[in-house]
Amino acid sequence: xxxxxxxxxxxxxxxxxxxxxxxxxxxxxxxxxxxxxxxxxxxxxxxxxxxxxxxxxxxxxxxxxxxxxxxxxxxx
Amino acid sequence: xxxxxxxxxxxxxxxxxxxxxxxxxxxxxxxxxxxxxxxxxxxxxxxxxxxxxxxxxxxxxxxxxxxxxxxxxxxxxxxxxxxxxxxxxxxxxxxxxxxxxxxxxxxxxxxxxxxxxxxxxxxxxxxxxxxxxxxxxxxxxxxxxxxxxxxxxxxxxxxxxxxxxxxxxxxxxxxxxxxxxxxxxxxxxxxxxxxxxxxxxxxxxxxxxxxxxxxxxxxxxxxxxxxxxxxxxxxxxxxxxxxxxxxxxxxxxxxxxxxxxxxxxxxxxxxxxxxxxxxxxxxxxxxxxxxxxxxxxxxxxxxxxxxxxxxxxxxxxxxxxxxxxxxxxxxxxxxxxxxxxxxxxxxxxxxxxxxxxxxxxxxxxxxxxxxxxxxxxxxxxxxxxxxxxxxxxxxxxxxxxxxxxxxxxxxxxxxxxxxxxxxxxxxxxxxxxxxxxxxxxxxxxxxxxxxxxxxxxxxxxxxxxxxxxxxxxxxxxxxxxx
Numbered sequence: 001x002x003x004x005x006x007x008x009x010x011x012x013x014x015x016x017x018x019x020x021x022x023x024x025x026x027x028x029x030x031x032x033x034x035x036x037x038x039x040x041x042x043x044x045x046x047x048x049x050x051x052x053x054x055x056x057x058x059x060x061x062x063x064x065x066x067x068x069x070x071x072x073x074x075x076x
Numbered sequence: 077x078x079x080x081x082x083x084x085x086x087x088x089x090x091x092x093x094x095x096x097x098x099x100x101x102x103x104x105x106x107x108x109x110x111x112x113x114x115x116x117x118x119x120x121x122x123x124x125x126x127x128x129x130x131x132x133x134x135x136x137x138x139x140x141x142x143x144x145x146x147x148x149x150x151x152x153x154x155x156x157x158x159x160x161x162x163x164x165x166x167x168x169x170x171x172x173x174x175x176x177x178x179x180x181x182x183x184x185x186x187x188x189x190x191x192x193x194x195x196x197x198x199x200x201x202x203x204x205x206x207x208x209x210x211x212x213x214x215x216x217x218x219x220x221x222x223x224x225x226x227x228x229x230x231x232x233x234x235x236x237x238x239x240x241x242x243x244x245x246x247x248x249x250x251x252x253x254x255x256x257x258x259x260x261x262x263x264x265x266x267x268x269x270x271x272x273x274x275x276x277x278x279x280x281x282x283x284x285x286x287x288x289x290x291x292x293x294x295x296x297x298x299x300x301x302x303x304x305x306x307x308x309x310x311x312x313x314x315x316x317x318x319x320x321x322x323x324x325x326x327x328x329x330x331x332x333x334x335x336x337x338x339x340x341x342x343x344x345x346x347x348x349x350x351x352x353x354x355x356x357x358x359x360x361x362x363x364x365x366x367x368x369x370x371x372x373x374x375x376x377x378x379x380x381x382x383x384x385x386x387x388x389x390x391x392x393x394x395x396x397x398x399x400x401x402x403x404x405x406x407x408x409x410x411x412x413x414x415x416x417x418x419x420x421x422x423x424x425x426x427x428x429x430x431x432x433x434x435x436x437x438x439x440x441x442x443x444x445x446x447x448x449x450x451x452x453x454x455x456x457x458x459x460x461x462x463x464x465x466x467x468x469x470x471x472x473x474x475x476x477x478x479x480x481x482x483x484x485x486x487x488x489x490x491x492x493x494x495x496x497x498x499x500x501x502x503x504x505x506x507x508x509x510x511x512x513x514x515x516x517x518x519x520x521x522x523x524x525x526x527x528x529x530x531x532x533x534x535x536x537x538x539x540x541x542x543x544x545x546x547x548x549x550x551x552x553x554x555x556x557x558x
Contacts, residue, residue, distance in 0.1 A: 005172040005490055016164045023157040024321045027314050033296050033303050039289020041296065041303045047156045048362055051355045054160050058167055058352040
């Protein structure tokens with residue numbers, strides 16, 4: 001292995017960017033109380049759903065990276 | 077027995093069980109430097125998960141998050157976002173770091189900087205900055221322990237004696253057993269923490285309002301501004317939220333102890349799988365928020381928001397349950413505190429003292445010095461907690477502003493072959509200098525932006541700019557080949 005190391009695949013990076021947009025950069029769009037969801041203020045409900053969705057995005061990214069690792073091994 | 081005796085006995089019983097597990101785990105193992113500090117690089121997914129969860133869910137999330145929900149309101153949501161996003165960052169940077177760690181036998185963050193940039197002064201500087209900014213984080217845990225013991229004693233034991241007791245226990249624990257012990261105590265701590273968070277998060281709103289939904293409805297009617305940003309503050313609005321979330325999510329794995337814990341994993345795949353699962357763990361933080369928000373209406377007017385969780389628990393439940401919550405909280409402070417002290421003292425001995433002052437030192441002597449540093453750092457932490465008190469979240473944010481300055485050096489070092497020692501070193505100095513300047517002159521936030529983020533941008537610009545203008549031949553003089 002050398003430095004710099006192998007860069008992650010662009011699709012995996014894109015999947016990683018989605019949670020940053022949803023949970024961070026877009027805050028003015030969802031930082032409000034109403035409509036309340038299951039009794040929670042909208043902003044809190046939004047962030048909680050994104051903790052789960054982030055995990056799903058990373059499952060996708062994991063698949064991409066694992067497949068790339070396999071391809072890499074076969075090349076050798 | 078009086079209520080305070082019941083509560084305190086329960087807490088000490090839980091802490092004693094935790095300590096016992098730690099000492100047993102530390103017995104019968106040969107303790108060389110690598111075994112003591114990285115557990116011999118043999119942790120599988122479960123232990124690794126517990127170790128990471130153990131150090132990330134600290135007193136800060138337990139008392140600090142509820143404290144901010146109580147005293148600041150909406151801005152507290154940043155915690156949910158930053159921890160989740162930090163795992164996204166970790167998914168991309170930890171596996172390659174782990175690979176390098178195995179290849180080059182890296183144990184610490186400074187080892188990485190030494191290996192990549194080939195300059196012992198940079199490595200030592202990274203080490204010094206890491207140790208300095210760990211202090212507020214360590215102070216946070218000690219302060220938290222003091223709060224727990226003094227509230228559980230119904231204010232019978234003052235905060236200072238409580239903190240002294242805590243420090244002695246932490247230092248003894250680390251001194252005797254090292255990291256493997258800590259990982260095992262994490263199991264007890266995480267189980268208790270989860271139980272504590274979920275049960276009080278549901279029960280406290282239920283007791284006073286009949287449920288979480290009705291509690292938020294009542295809060296939205298009487299204090300609507302508290303639930304959105306900037307909440308009860310003047311300057312923690314959306315720009316603050318965005319810059320703080322970016323700063324802290326990039327910084328979570330820049331803590332020397334988090335960086336070092338990564339090297340204890342069994343494989344790069346273990347690390348990646350952890351990153352996929354960990355966001356689900358952050359959901360438990362919401363229960364802590366519920367308690368803080370309930371306290372706004374039930375116990376208004378507390379001078380220190382960090383007391384709100386325990387105050388409302390003490391008012392709502394019998395003393396033995398206060399003891400269980402206090403015991404969970406105490407372990408939640410002790411485990412991370414132990415990891416921090418361990419990381420900071422190993423770093424100091426191995427990456428600052430040895431390369432600069434005693435190049436001929438053996439590994440055994442380094443391990444011995446590291447153990448003594450545990451005592452020294454514990455005393456410094458105690459001093460700060462007693463004489464420089466501030467809110468738990470502010471302490472954490474100060475630490476983040478500092479350690480996130482390592483991020484450009486790590487990310488450029490991993491993925492950009494042209495990154496140079498001079499560029500990264502200069503950027504780091506500028507970043508840390510800016511943090512010190514803005515924080516000490518009370519300019520955080522700066523025009524609504526997190527001061528640490530402003531410093532990070534400057535750091536990044538300098539590191540890339542200088543690397544870019546240096547001739548190409550200088551930049552690949554690193555001993556990077558395997």
